[in-house]
Amino acid sequence: xxxxxxxxxxxxxxxxxxxxxxxxxxFGYTYLDTGAMYRCATYLALKNGLTNQDVPKILAELAxxxxxxxxxxxxxxxxxxxxxxxxxxIRQNVVTNNVSWVSAIPEIREELVAQQRRIAAEGGxxxxxxxxxxVVLPDAELKIFLVASVEERALRRFKENQEKGILTxxxxxxxxxxxRDFKDxxxxxxxLKPAEDSITFDTTGVSIDGVVQFISEKAKEILxx
Numbered sequence: 429x430x431x432x433x434x435x436x437x438x439x440x441x442x443x444x445x446x447x448x449x450x451x452x453x454x455f456g457y458t459y460l461d462t463g464a465m466y467r468c469a470t471y472l473a474l475k476n477g478l479t480n481q482d483v484p485k486i487l488a489e490l491a492x493x494x495x496x497x498x499x500x501x502x503x504x505x506x507x508x509x510x511x512x513x514x515x516x517x518i519r520q521n522v523v524t525n526n527v528s529w530v531s532a533i534p535e536i537r538e539e540l541v542a543q544q545r546r547i548a549a550e551g552g553x554x555x556x557x558x559x560x561x562x563v564v565l566p567d568a569e570l571k572i573f574l575v576a577s578v579e580e581r582a583l584r585r586f587k588e589n590q591e592k593g594i595l596t597x598x599x600x601x602x603x604x605x606x607x608r609d610f611k612d613x614x615x616x617x618x619x620l621k622p623a624e625d626s627i628t629f630d631t632t633g634v635s636i637d638g639v640v641q642f643i644s645e646k647a648k649e650i651l652x653x
Contacts, residue, residue, distance in 0.1 A: 431457065431552030432650055433567070434643070435560035438574035439620060440524075440608050441581035441588075443631045444556035447574070447639045449505065452554040454644065460547055461497070462557035462564070463527075464507045465540050467518035468495050470530040472509065474522060483535050490539060519592060525604060528611035531558075537617055558612055561623035569650050572643055573622035576631045581605055 434457070436448050445461055452459035472489040473479070493509040500506055507515045517523070530536060544564050548555060555564065561571035576584075582602040589596045612620040622628055627646065631639050 430651055431455075432569040432647065433548060433552070433565050434554045434647060435565045435568040435571045435623075435626075436554065436556040436574060436643070437558055437560050437562070437572070437620070437622065437626065438556075438576075439558075439581070439612065440605055441585045442574040442576045443584070443636065443639055444574055446636055447643065448554045448556040450636070450640050451643055451647070454640075455552065455554070455647065457552035457554050458547065458550065459505075460544060460553060460555045461505065461507070462540070462544055462555060462560065464497075464518060465495050465543070466527050466531040466536075467523050468493075468507065468509055468514060469536050469540065470523050470527040471514055471518045473530055474526060480529055480533055483533055486530070486533070487535060487539060490536075495543070516592065520594065521589075521596065521604075524608075528608055528615070532611070532615040532617055534617045537563075558620040559618035561626050562621065563618045566623070570643075570647055571623045571626035572646070573626045573628045574631050574639070575628060578602055578605055578609075580632050 434451060436444050438444050445463065449459050469486060469490060472493060473486050476485065476489060478485050496508045498506040498508060506513055507518060541564050544555065547553065548565055557564065561568060561573070579602065582598060582605055585601050586596060586598050629639065629642055
């Protein structure tokens with residue numbers, strides 16, 4: 429049966445991961461949360477007091493603690509570093525606020541992109557991140573670039589954090605998202621930007637179901653050709 433690669437890119441809290449998981453489930457594809465992988469690298473760097481001057485040590489930590497994904501009994505996605513479940517730990521604000529400098533390190537990106545491509549080569553896949561369509565899967569049959577207003581993205585992150593018991597301030601989240609957008613779009617290596625052949629979709633005011641329907645229809649159009 430024919431399958432395709434679906435690349436979903438966009439800034440923080442634009443709805444990428446939530447939508448990508450649903451699309452993957454509906455199509456029976458593999459879902460790969462690339463953002464979680466960079467969060468894992470960031471978590472290891474912070475845990476060991478490492479900086480951007482300690483790239484070999486960060487790479488060594490990644491080699492010693494392989495990233496893997498799993499599911500809880502209720503279907504919730506889990507992220508592991510070695511045998512340790514870091515699903516919640518990598519979502520803490522301290523990781524969120526440091527992931528940009530870690531993900532901007534060329535050697536880190538090279539290692540994680542290689543891992544992502546190996547997984548993608550296995551078959552139908554939905555991958556979300558910031559450079560999937562431009563760097564990781566440049567030949568993906570469907571490339572989507574999701575955007576949303578800063579206000580809406582901050583509110584989404586605020587609600588997510590509340591559900592996870594993470595204390596945050598809405599105004600602070602807005603400031604952090606603006607700062608993250610700037611860092612991600614201005615970094616020298618793999619900056620956040622839509623691929624030339626991607627479809628940009630503004631999710632402001634659009635429900636998750638609405639975004640899923642839009643992407644699913646685009647995917648079916650390709651599969652029906």
